[in-house]
Amino acid sequence: MSLKVEDLRVYYASLKGDVKALDGVSFEVADGEIMGVAGESGCGKTTLGKALIRLDSRMRHVGGKVTLDGEELLIDDDPAMRRRRYKDVSLIPQYAMSAMNPTRKIGRMIADLVGAHGRSYAELTPELERRLRLVGLDPEVLGRYPIELSGGMKQRVVLVLSTLLNPSLLIGDEVTSALDVTSQKAVARALVEFRDAGFVGSMIIITHDISVLFQVADTIMVMYAGHLAEKAPATTIIERPLHPYTQMLIGALPKVGDRYGEQELTGIAGRPPSLLDPPTGCRFRDRCPLASAKCVEQPPFVEVVPGHQVACWEVTA
Numbered sequence: 001m002s003l004k005v006e007d008l009r010v011y012y013a014s015l016k017g018d019v020k021a022l023d024g025v026s027f028e029v030a031d032g033e034i035m036g037v038a039g040e041s042g043c044g045k046t047t048l049g050k051a052l053i054r055l056d057s058r059m060r061h062v063g064g065k066v067t068l069d070g071e072e073l074l075i076d077d078d079p080a081m082r083r084r085r086y087k088d089v090s091l092i093p094q095y096a097m098s099a100m101n102p103t104r105k106i107g108r109m110i111a112d113l114v115g116a117h118g119r120s121y122a123e124l125t126p127e128l129e130r131r132l133r134l135v136g137l138d139p140e141v142l143g144r145y146p147i148e149l150s151g152g153m154k155q156r157v158v159l160v161l162s163t164l165l166n167p168s169l170l171i172g173d174e175v176t177s178a179l180d181v182t183s184q185k186a187v188a189r190a191l192v193e194f195r196d197a198g199f200v201g202s203m204i205i206i207t208h209d210i211s212v213l214f215q216v217a218d219t220i221m222v223m224y225a226g227h228l229a230e231k232a233p234a235t236t237i238i239e240r241p242l243h244p245y246t247q248m249l250i251g252a253l254p255k256v257g258d259r260y261g262e263q264e265l266t267g268i269a270g271r272p273p274s275l276l277d278p279p280t281g282c283r284f285r286d287r288c289p290l291a292s293a294k295c296v297e298q299p300p301f302v303e304v305v306p307g308h309q310v311a312c313w314e315v316t317a
């Protein structure tokens, strides 16, 4: 078992009160599993990714436990996390490639990073160059400035540097979002190759773009308003989702093979509830075509068949 998250609650302090961004989230990611996380904007995807590596000053760990490779990740203990970040758990944050220091050559930047984790750049260089070649980059990029590389090249550099110490878990937040389709495919392929090569144990790939997950994910976990709605193998989520929200989310995607104009994309009517004062029970009930009186109680996230979990009374009752 690689990652186990039990009843995780992470809130943001705001002037209006606590924003309950993760409100009792439990799931597991197996060794070697690439899990995609999907859901509408604001459902807590980024908060989940960040909470597993670095709580920012506005985030509060209100409850729950995270275990990586059998050892607890003390997510609210910064010195303890410093020992595990990058080596055991590594994050490619949103906008990572735009955040690269423009005045530092790529090689220098990687040297600073590995040096800060007590490792020798010189010793790691042969492996670094090998991995750059694997993702289709000439090691001469190490002597270039970020501005000299395309977005797709930068994102592949970010992937190589964030996995150089072979972390157990890599979290990628919108790693392909700002790229054109060809670069997206190259990055998606590199993610799978790095897992297959054993450079990374397991991965959590966060995106609002489910089509990316078709290419990389073994499993998909769907979030809704700080809760989990469903987790299952990627093909099951795409072909036979059980949760009404997942069904609507998948139904809102263009179908492969359909020509533009042949189908009407409807989207999902309504908006998710405020996380400042979320309703009790199922948080999707106001938008759900199947909602019944029972939904005022929160449905448990239960396994309906092995490897397929869902939180919906209509499915599990």
Ligand SMILES: Nc1ncnc2c1ncn2[C@@H]1O[C@H](COP(=O)(O)OP(=O)(O)OP(=O)(O)O)[C@@H](O)[C@H]1O
Residues within 6 Å of the ligand: 012, 013, 014, 019, 021, 039, 040, 041, 042, 043, 044, 045, 046, 047, 048, 058, 208, 275
């Ligand atoms: N610093 C903050 N202070 C207060 N609330 C925040 C803060 N950051 C995020 N939130 C709130 O927490 C909730 C979850 O946000 P989060 O960014 O995790 O969602 P997301 O699913 O990643 O969205 P997106 O796809 O837009 O990145 C949202 O309601 C958001 O408004």
